[in-house]
Amino acid sequence: MKLIIAIIQPDRLSEVKKELYKADVNLITVSEVLGHGRQMGVTEVYRGVKESGNLLRKVRLEIAVNDDFLQPTINALIKGARTGEVGDGKIFVLDLKECLRIRTGETGGEAIG
């Protein structure tokens, strides 16, 4: 079992979701985050005072998958999120020790799907 965390541009979310559904990955958690990678943030000015290097809005997806779903999920994420511009985001893959479905008490691969 793996936990995939992806940081993407907010406007790619609908495209990424479309690709994930195509790959039969339907269970995702999405949150809004602020981030700053290699891409420069935008300088903001409030009443004449500059504030530079601010963080930009990003979207974080968390997806827990069984091992055979790992590659299709990553492919879908890349297909949906890639524009070729700086700031397209990153994908992190973590080993997932356990997963438990609260309603039934199922664990492991059963609980993920």
Add this chain to the structure above:
Amino acid sequence: MINAGDTAFVVISTGLVMLMTPGLAFFYGGMVRRKNILGVLMQCFTVLCVLSLQWMLFGYSLAFSPGNGFIGSLDWLGLAGVGLEPYAAYAPTIPHQAFMIFQAMFAVITPALIIGAFAERMKFSAFLLFSVLWATFVYDPVAHWVWGTGGWLKNMGVLDFAGGIVVHTSAGIAALVMALVVGKRKGYDNKPVPPHNLPFTVLGASLLWFGWFGFNAGSALAANGLAVSTFVATNAAAAAAGALWALLEWVHNGKPTTFGVVTGSIAGLATITPASGFVTPLSAMAIGLVASAFCFLSVGIIKPRLGYDDSLDAFGVHGVGGILGTLMAGVFATKLINPAGANGLLYGNPKQVLIQAFAVLATTVYTLVVTFAIYKIVDVIIGVRVAEREEVIGLDLTQHREGAYTILE
């Protein structure tokens, strides 16, 4: 002879109409995505500043000084000769400057209405140039045609009490042109983009309804029975249109929505505007119902099939409402309400409908051509659309270097 009551009423009405532009800003601002709300508020507020100046320097002269049938003269540049004595041809009982500043607020809100068509994707600099040119070459002449001394549509006997042609038809058609030529927002696929703050939209609609009493009733230019009749008609149409929109949604989509009821009310207000000073309260109610049904069709059913991106339905609500209301003024108008007006179709004068239709047609053709020309000029000089990356990040950060909301402190 200056009348204290009339003057007080028109001055207060001017304040009410002024409030409509920030009201419109919130009405529109709630509908855009979070990254673009300041862009919308800023465009509306800046129009209030810049066009107030344009109006005093030369706009008022172009629109209202006696010139030829097409446009006013330059005699009133910088308000020369526009003093505190009444100018009887427009309003015999209030200072001329009261009429001028009342009309200034109309000149401000009209270009602001167009913002809804190109929201979320137009450069601020291009927007400024566009608005000043549009006010000068479209609004000022059309206001002269319909309301100015010697205006050719006025001489033809067209009825436009408070701006169905001058404000809503012109802005609506310009909105349609801009939505078509500026192009869709990135990623728009003929489905509405969820509004980021509907309470703002409801707040804005409420301010608009409130301000509209000044817009319509104030257009009587006197604190008299006609002003009250206009006030009642305005309220009747807004109420009927809002209620019917909610009902249509209930039947068509299963639930009535806040977004729907406020959109309906605004459609009713836009539609009653040209007719408001000529019709009975029950006619106003009927006009509100027709407005709601038509705009419901245009926004909910026709627009998604045509595939253009009028982001906030500036054409679908204001344009369609303005045209419809101008035509219906020709149907429902009666001299029993306003002896200075005319009778419409239902009161034995079918010719009035033709005059109304002709005025709409003339305004539409002129606005189409000139708006497109202005768009071309601005696009060549500045470029109308923001860069794709700027559109993704949002107008707030890229056009103004501010954010409306913080996620973390």
